[in-house]
Amino acid sequence: MSVEKQRYLITAALPYANGPIHIGHLAGCHLPADIYARFRRMQGHEVAFICGTDEHGVPITIAARKEHTTPQAVADKYHEIIDKALYQFGISFDNFSRTTSEVHKQTASEFFTNLYDKGLFIEKEEEQFYDAEQNMFLADRYIMGTCPKCGNERAYGDQCEKCGSTLNPRDLINPRSTISDKPLVLKKTKHWYIPLNEYEPWLKEWILEGHKKDWKTNVYGQCKSWIDAGLQPRAVTRDLNWGVPVPLPDAEGKVLYVWFDAPIGYISATKELTPDWKKFWCDEKTHLVHFLGKDNIVFHCIIFPTMLKMHGDFILPENVPANEFLNLEGDKISTSRNWAVWLHEYLLEFPEQQDVLRYVLAANAPETKDNDFTWKDFQDRTNSELVAILGNFFNRTIVLTQKFCGSKVPKRHPELETEKEKNLWLELDQIRVKIEEAMSQYRLREALSEVMNAARLGNKYLTELEPWKKAKGDVYVGETDFEQLQNKYLVENCLHNCVQLSANLAILMYPFMPFTAKKILLHFNIDKRANELLKWEHLGRTDLLKIGYTIHNPVLLFRKIEDEEIAKQLEKLQVSKAAMQAAQVATPSIAPIKAEISFDQFSQLDRRIGTITAAQKVAKADKLLQLTVDIGLEQRTIVSGIALHYTAEEVIGKQVTVLCNLAPRKMKGIESQGMILMADDANGKPQFISANKLVSNGQAIS
RNA sequence: GGUGGGGUAGCUCAGUUGGUUAGAGCAUCGGAUUCAUAACCCGAAGGUCGGCAGUUCAAAUCUGCUCCCCACUACCA
Numbered sequence: 001m002s003v004e005k006q007r008y009l010i011t012a013a014l015p016y017a018n019g020p021i022h023i024g025h026l027a028g029c030h031l032p033a034d035i036y037a038r039f040r041r042m043q044g045h046e047v048a049f050i051c052g053t054d055e056h057g058v059p060i061t062i063a064a065r066k067e068h069t070t071p072q073a074v075a076d077k078y079h080e081i082i083d084k085a086l087y088q089f090g091i092s093f094d095n096f097s098r099t100t101s102e103v104h105k106q107t108a109s110e111f112f113t114n115l116y117d118k119g120l121f122i123e124k125e126e127e128q129f130y131d132a133e134q135n136m137f138l139a140d141r142y143i144m145g146t147c148p149k150c151g152n153e154r155a156y157g158d159q160c161e162k163c164g165s166t167l168n169p170r171d172l173i174n175p176r177s178t179i180s181d182k183p184l185v186l187k188k189t190k191h192w193y194i195p196l197n198e199y200e201p202w203l204k205e206w207i208l209e210g211h212k213k214d215w216k217t218n219v220y221g222q223c224k225s226w227i228d229a230g231l232q233p234r235a236v237t238r239d240l241n242w243g244v245p246v247p248l249p250d251a252e253g254k255v256l257y258v259w260f261d262a263p264i265g266y267i268s269a270t271k272e273l274t275p276d277w278k279k280f281w282c283d284e285k286t287h288l289v290h291f292l293g294k295d296n297i298v299f300h301c302i303i304f305p306t307m308l309k310m311h312g313d314f315i316l317p318e319n320v321p322a323n324e325f326l327n328l329e330g331d332k333i334s335t336s337r338n339w340a341v342w343l344h345e346y347l348l349e350f351p352e353q354q355d356v357l358r359y360v361l362a363a364n365a366p367e368t369k370d371n372d373f374t375w376k377d378f379q380d381r382t383n384s385e386l387v388a389i390l391g392n393f394f395n396r397t398i399v400l401t402q403k404f405c406g407s408k409v410p411k412r413h414p415e416l417e418t419e420k421e422k423n424l425w426l427e428l429d430q431i432r433v434k435i436e437e438a439m440s441q442y443r444l445r446e447a448l449s450e451v452m453n454a455a456r457l458g459n460k461y462l463t464e465l466e467p468w469k470k471a472k473g474d475v476y477v478g479e480t481d482f483e484q485l486q487n488k489y490l491v492e493n494c495l496h497n498c499v500q501l502s503a504n505l506a507i508l509m510y511p512f513m514p515f516t517a518k519k520i521l522l523h524f525n526i527d528k529r530a531n532e533l534l535k536w537e538h539l540g541r542t543d544l545l546k547i548g549y550t551i552h553n554p555v556l557l558f559r560k561i562e563d564e565e566i567a568k569q570l571e572k573l574q575v576s577k578a579a580m581q582a583a584q585v586a587t588p589s590i591a592p593i594k595a596e597i598s599f600d601q602f603s604q605l606d607r608r609i610g611t612i613t614a615a616q617k618v619a620k621a622d623k624l625l626q627l628t629v630d631i632g633l634e635q636r637t638i639v640s641g642i643a644l645h646y647t648a649e650e651v652i653g654k655q656v657t658v659l660c661n662l663a664p665r666k667m668k669g670i671e672s673q674g675m676i677l678m679a680d681d682a683n684g685k686p687q688f689i690s691a692n693k694l695v696s697n698g699q700a701i702s
Numbered sequence: 703g704g705u706g707g708g709g710u711a712g713c714u715c716a717g718u719u720g721g722u723u724a725g726a727g728c729a730u731c732g733g734a735u736u737c738a739u740a741a742c743c744c745g746a747a748g749g750u751c752g753g754c755a756g757u758u759c760a761a762a763u764c765u766g767c768u769c770c771c772c773a774c775u776a777c778c779a
Contacts, residue, residue: 218773381714396741460742
């Protein structure tokens, strides 16, 4: 049953080194990748399983600033935590590298230079915000200003964290630098772009025609959507001092954009692994597979392959089995809200139980849609599947062997075997085939459920043969010597098969639960031969364990998860939820007092009381309401971004404050003649500002 | 608003090119059993397949409209 030897290059998305790693990463990316890599290795294929931390980019520099340290120190800290956590969960990377390594810097530089020398980039000069005091261009995140929507003085260039608006730096009122706190100026800067649009025809052919059948529907659909919408040139460089420097003479203060250098990290990590790395990256026969979450589909299916294609020396991914997201107890996992199960914490709270989490996450992996992780489900799956079915079968086998066969692998008596034994091994073989098929289609949940079915097979076999009825301790049941001997042989047959099945189970489960697989082999006293035994080709063999071999005394493979443990975890989550809410109430993000203005400037603002007389939703815009406001003198049309919080009906008749002399602005084709003033309540919902008592419309506010 | 993915039993999910009575695991209930971590094994119950309309001898499956969830994206003065 030997398979032709192939070569696999398997990557798992690089975790970003600005925080620890949680069950969402594991379930959606690193665990599936590990299962797949282990499976291919067991089949005898040559595998390079590659990962590392992504350590460049603006968020790490922000984190460094917050913690009063350097970006490198932040990266070092989280690289260590992530590396350790993944290693302890048995994620079997051949190399877990980082994008700040020397090899990577060199590889990424060379990659850029290669494309540059071929003249494949577009060069563009653009105006961007510049901090004159620090002599640097600023990334969106470094720019702060007044949010045009909610008035939050501390909105960032890409987003206002108070109202959640997505922003462009140019949208901000009074943009200033978060570094020097000085106002910013616009200055020209040069950048290099990948003309993704030029590769559209090729992408259409390669993905839309070439991978219609073998890529997952969610991946294919996402790609099609992007390609059909039309691709735009994409900047590969930016003005920043943290990253891989652009290897050009006139590129001082410029680095490669993090999305450009990160996937090249897969190549660098392979280089670090072996001098013979080209056989993985440059040989058409190698199968390149990227594992990742759905947020990364576009990079791995469109942008990175285009880069590889432009370069020309490298192979393209054969498949990109992206997973959806894992939720936690019904809510989105969030690092900043501390709504997560952190791997390093799990390891402390459930020591030696990595396989339990691996099992639960693999069995409930978000393969086709977002899934929910609940502690109740964790408990149920552990207790009723791992403990009751798999662990129980193994335990029954060992206990019975100890009782009736002196803890030694019993002899086999083929002449007394029946259809039962034949079917047992036949069904195991069918399971083997099902797992192979499921794995090759990246249906890991299905494969894992077949592993469990194999254990069910064992339980059923034991129940049907009932060896405990044929023997009491050392004494075999029977009226005559012949009957006793026959019962002895039947018991030995039964347990021989159970013991051999257990060894086969170790092989089957190894990709999913490597620790338990080895634990089983340890019981069988063959830890030294473990790696030799854990090969896919051995599946179905009934002589994996030698007759007469001593088996260790029973030890449980899994233990039950008690209600209290689950309650404790739920409580912990409640605490973090409460802490988040408390933090929000206690310190609502109150903007600092703005710079002083003169009375003159103040009196320039024309603020009046008005009443909303009509309202309707703006077509083709989720957040916009078109309001008609009576400001005494006239009816004004004002477009306001409050549709997520208010319906048109409930807003009519409200008395509000209007800023009347703000320059008009068109939105979705409607001219907005002013601004409704609002303040957020504790829940972040904007509230209208009005007088205690009704005031006549048009009354000025002074 | 646009695009993509999803909506099937209490829960987590399968359902191949439309074809008998829509499947599995868990949970529930009943039976059998006692080697085993009250576990295993056998069986039952449980579904207008998000909704409406259409095509067809026949629709979970194909078409149109519509509602809900997720992601990307637009709108935010």
